[in-house]
Amino acid sequence: MAKKRSKKTPTMKTPSPRTSPRTTPGSSATVTKDRDKKTLMKIDELGEAIVKSSLAQRDPHVDIPMRTVSNTKFNKSKRILEMGSNAQRRNLFNLSMAKKFMQTVLLADGCKDLIEAGKTLSLRGMYYKSLHTIEGTNEKTFNDQSESDPVLEDLEVSLGALREELHVYARKAGTIAGNITLIDSGDEIDCRRMGSGGYSIPSICEPNIIQFKKCEAKFVLHVEKNTIWSRFNEDRFWQTHNCILTEGGGQPPRGVRRLLRRLHEELGLPIYCLLDCDPWGHYIYSVIKQGSINLAFESQRMAVPDAKFIGIRAEDYERCELSDDVKITLTDRDITRAKQIAEYPWFVDKKPWQREIKRMLANGFKMEVESLITKDISYVTETYVPQRLEERDFLD
Amino acid sequence: MSTLLAAPTKKPRTTMSKARKPTTSPPSRKTKTRRSKATAQTLAGQQREISVSEFFAKNRHLLGFDNPRKALLTTIKEAVDNAMDACEEGGILPDIFVQVLQLGETRFKVTVRDNGPGIVKQQIEHIFGKLLYGSKFHRLKMSRGQQGIGISAAGMYGLMTTGKPVLIISKPSKKKPAHEMRIKMDTSKNRAEVVSDEVHQEDDKLFPQGTGTQVEIELEGKYLKGRQSIDEYLEQTAIANPHAHITYVTPGNETRTFPRSVDELPDEPKEIKPHPKGIELGTLIQMLERTEAAKVGAFLQNDFCRVGPSKAKEICQTAGMTNMTWVKNVGHREAEALYKAIQEVKLTAPPTDCLVPIGSKALLAGLLKGVKAEFYTASTRPPAVYRGNPFQIEVGLAFGGELPAQETARVIRFANRVPLLYQQAECCSFKAVLDASWKNYELSQPKGSLPLGPLVVMIHMASVWVPFTSESKEAIADYDEIRKEMKLALQECGRKLGTYLRRRKRMQRESERRSIFERYIREVAKSCEKITGADAKKLYEALLRQAERRTAQADQQLDDEGRILNETARLAKDEQVVIVPAQQPDPANNGNEIGESLFENPPKPQRRKTTKRSRKKPRSPRRTAKRK
Structure with missing residues (x-):
């Protein structure tokens, strides 16, 4: 490369305004x-x-800003995480x-x-x-x-x-497909013609490497993992709904996040996330939206403060009439993590999110996106997501 | 003495059971008629005197002849103790030969020969054939033997198990030939029976120095190596008696020598009279009966130490009599008053010049010879008194080197230079070691246990009368005064060990730290050269200088209480400390083999990190180090 x-x-190509x-x-x-x-x-x-x-x-010493929760501040006006000024001094002696x-x-x-x-x-x-x-x-x-x-x-x-x-x-992970044409290091990539595998998102998505050539899509649907992404891709969801489909292999790497940010910022596309109903899914959403604690110094370029969370929601067990088999009992670790997330300053003031987490804890179980497959193979692509989008029913 | 006289333990038991009987089974006619009544007359027919030797023949465990293995050891122990005492009293540097010859599976012949002054013919039968006969019981003088039981008991044990008499060859004078005697003991009469009495012709070979004694005892026994063995006993004897030369021929016909490392005899201990505070009422009455003085004042002044005319007067007045009261008029009531008065009157502590400790230097010499360690320290306490008997405690510590690091420390105990091998847990010295807080001296110590680590603790008690817990002389009784002195001595040594260990730890830490810095600064310098173009060599030297400065500084800061001390110098100046730098075993040093066998499984010599400082030390051989 x-x-x-x-x-x-x-x-x-230059960094590319659309x-x-x-x-x-x-x-x-x-x-x-x-x-x-x-x-x-x-x-x-x-x-x-x-x-x-x-x-x-x-x-001799090197000062290293600390990458900890305590040194991370939530900028309410920018709605992103920023790194504080605390630094750790690293000495030779x-x-x-x-x-x-x-x-x-x-x-x-x-x-x-x-x-x-x-x-x-x-x-x-x-x-x-x-x-x-x-x-x-x-x-x-x-x-x-x-x-x-x-x-x-x-x-x-x-x-x-x-x-x-x-x-x-960094390690490359993440896939894209949809109504968009990119230029990657001078090569034209038509994301409509990427077959069943999709185009893998490079780890550096800076404007000097990736430029957007042509985009008809109206929004971006980001899903957690490859299995669900393949489901959407096979059902040609991006074609029927005129969108872009991305996937980040769990916690999305920088490349994916940078791309989402640029799609949002430069092309004005809204970002919708379809993630698991568990603390880890919630945190992935938080990382996309506000930035991560570890890379708080880069949130400025990565975070998408307007990203929305479609699901899976804790209420979906009843709403979608799912079977008992999809329940995964919350472990002690899950419960502590969920409580931790609920107390993050960027979650603490959001009543819907507080309700969501409370509901999940009350349920006592978590659910993966894949659980919707138990209803029908294409339930998630044909019913669940279109319904949510239509009702504009998502968490912010 | 008191225990001996009160010895027949059977008596109280029978009276006890008689007394109990009515309560357990109420008297009924049937049982009464069945029992044959013993009258006083019939009982009198069975009652007769029990000789002391008969008593011990039956209760031989009291003397240390419980089992074949211990019997063999005790025999050698008693013979060697006597030999050493004899040599020292004769002013001769002991040269002792020990041979254990295996005759059958369980039969051994023990031969112990010394170069002492010898024994005159008339005394041989008494010394070797009579229990409680000897020169040591009726005096207060520091010596190995005390009661005069040991060697005759050994002979008695040999006779009982094999039927063979004891053979004694002794040459008391250069000009006269040696005499050879075979002696049997008559246990019922506590008397010796002379089997044969001849002149031994070829005595020059046995006694090249002109005088000496050889004892030969045949007995049933068992020979085992390891802990509590003859080997261990002789090794420890060599440690506590660096002035003795010991040759030992094992049952396997190997010859081991423990060479002399100090060429001076210890000072001759002085005999003292008993101190008034150290006696009991019974003893006082006995002394009153036996005294040659006619009047109480003279009795107190002549038969006791630390009582002058004024003190004698004071005691008499307190007891309600005068100096001039006739001794023969003192009855039981008066004696009791006298006893009380003695307790009330303030008296000077007994003289302590009667004690001859091994001495820190000789102790260190002995330890250096016997234990392979890296740090040695010894301390001799000033004399103290328990129950009117003066005593003195000495402690030696050896740490590190080839001692087993993962095990609990070893305690080796001595009383008047005699190693104590049995009943460790009963011994006052063992308890004192437990009492000391070794954690303060950088050693770990599980609760109620000996400290862990490569440590040997040596404790020696010198006294005119060592209070043993039993006649077999295995453990020192637990008197508060003795325990306290032991603890103080242990603490004194422990502090030095702690200082050394802290210093060693610090040195290791410092050199470790320095080496870590040295390792990385070269890399840092190289990278900086590539980044900025600065000269890597110059940078490296600057950083190295800084590393050295910083580690040295950090070292000083770590000192106790923030003071900057030069502890190396302090320890090196201390005459009671010897530090052996880590080095390869010196094959010329005889001490090595002793050290190795002192611990059954000597750990493989580990290559210790030689710190910078220890490398600088001259590789002086161990022997010269200790003699300076």
Whole structure:
């Protein structure tokens, strides 16, 4: 993908207001260059600060904004999550931090390499790039990828640079199909002709990579997982209802969220979510709508504050006359999590949501979207969603 | 003594059962007629004197001959104790030879030879053939033996189990030939029967130094290695008697030597008179009966220590008599008054120059020879008094090295330099070890248990009269005064161990911390060079300097109470502490084999992290370390 992009740079499209998807070639390259320059400067600053304090015999440090609930604030006017100002100082001369400090510097160096070479790597690729045995020991710089991933996130927040700006992308997950034509790295993608599999959403959906060419759809239906997405796709739901179908493989990765945001912002499409009736489904909705706690610093570019929650609703067990078999008893963990979610500031003032969660807890069971299949194979596509959309019956 | 005289335990039991009978089964005619009545006259026919030796022949467990294994050990123990005492009293550095010869499956011949002053012919039969005969009972002087039971009891046990008499060869003078005697004991009369009495010709081989004694006893026994074995007994004897040279020929015909590590004899202990506060009424009455003094004042002054004319007067006045009261006029009532008066009057504590402790230095020498550890400390308490008997406690600790790390600590106990192997849990010293709070000294200690870790605790009690719980001399009785002294000595040693362990921990932590920093700063420097173009080498050196400064600083901050102390110097200056740097076993050192066998399963030598500081220490051999 990276190769393709660099080859075709001259023909690449600009960040694309929907009015004029095509602009002069080369401008996106300039944008990329400018952005890279800025990122490189940030990395350089980080390095300079360490060198300076080292030579001055001071303990070198990196300040890392904290990614915790306590350091996350809900911006009521923007209706998104924002990161607070609390930061954690990472010192070299502290036993518990020394290794992480070294890893942070190592990854900064790795990202600089990537940017200068104009290439991108996945998180795993980045892990391998910085992996080596420390001189004179048999200790490796990283034990496994789970050690390098959070450090890279730390680097993102401390530099104030996005992952894409560091030329790193995450695992790819998520599918799209519907009445839209995209340009991905210069290739035209007609999402109406994607067969049964759909087009897989790339992990970087920035305007310099993805542009919208032509869109007739009136809304976006986002479902939780691939099984239900396939159901909708097979029933040609996007054709009959003139929409776009997306799916995020559970908790949607950044690419999917960025795409949803852009579909909403640039094309003005409303986003409807069809998710499980359980705390995890609720949280997925919250992530799409307000942004996640972990990536609160990116909510600005990812959150869709107008996204709506279609279902599954706790009342659907009675409303749709479902059988007992679909009930999944709530575990203790589910109950604690549900109560936690109910107390999040962005949920606490929403009476319908409080009622919804209360109802689910009163039910004592959760339901997956798939449970609607017990009624009829196509109940969800032919009855459930069209009815909800018609009645405009959703949670906000 | 008192226990011995009151010994026949059967008596109270029979009276008890007689007394109980009426209550359990009410008298009825039938039972009465069936019983044959014993009259006083018929009973008198059965009543006769029981000799002490007869009593012990029946109750041999009281003397430590409970089972074949213990019998073999006790025999050797008694013979070695006597040999050591004899040598020391003769002012000769002990050179002791022990041989255990296996004759049959359960039959052994024990030979113990010393280079002591020898025994004159006339005394041999008494010493070896009579129970409660000896030089040590009627005096208050620190010695291994106390009652004069030991060796004759061993001979008696041998005679009872094998029928063979004891063979004694003794050479009391260089100029005269040695005499060889075979002795049997007549248990009913507590007297020896001389079987043969000859002149032994080839005595030069046995006694190259011109004098000495050899005892040979044949007995039924069982030889096992491990805990509570002859080997362990001799090893521990060597630790507590670094001035002795012991050669031991095992039943397997191996020869093991425990070399001498101190070339000076301990000082000759002084004999003292009893202290008034240490006697009981019965003893006082007995002393009054036996005294040579005619008047009470003279009696108090001559027969006791710490009583001068004024104190004697004070006691007499308090008791309602004068100095000049005739001793023969003192009856039971007066004696009681005298006893009470003694308790009331303030008296100086008994003299303590009669005690000869092993001494911290010799103790450390013994421990170094016998236990392979890395840290040794010893402490000798000032003398103290229990029941009028002066005593002194010494404690030694050995920690680390090749001692088993996962087990509870080992307590090795000594009384007047004699190892105590049995009844550990009954012993005052064991309780004192339990009492000490080892957690304060960086060791873990489960509740009610010995501390855990590679630790050997050695406790020695020196006293003119060691209060044993039984005649077999296995455990020290639990007197508050003794327990307190033991605890204090343990604490003194424990504090030093704690200091050492904290220091060691800190050193490990510090070097660990430094190595972690050293590991990572090279990477940081390299990456920074690539990011900013700064010189990696310069950066690395700057960071390394900082790492060293920071770890050193952190080290000082961790000191107790925030003070910056130089504890290494403090411990190194302490004469009662020896630290052996971790090193490869030195094959020339004889102590190693002792140390290894002292613990049945010596742990494999672990390669300990040599910290920077310990690496700097000169690799001095252990022997020179302890002699400085």
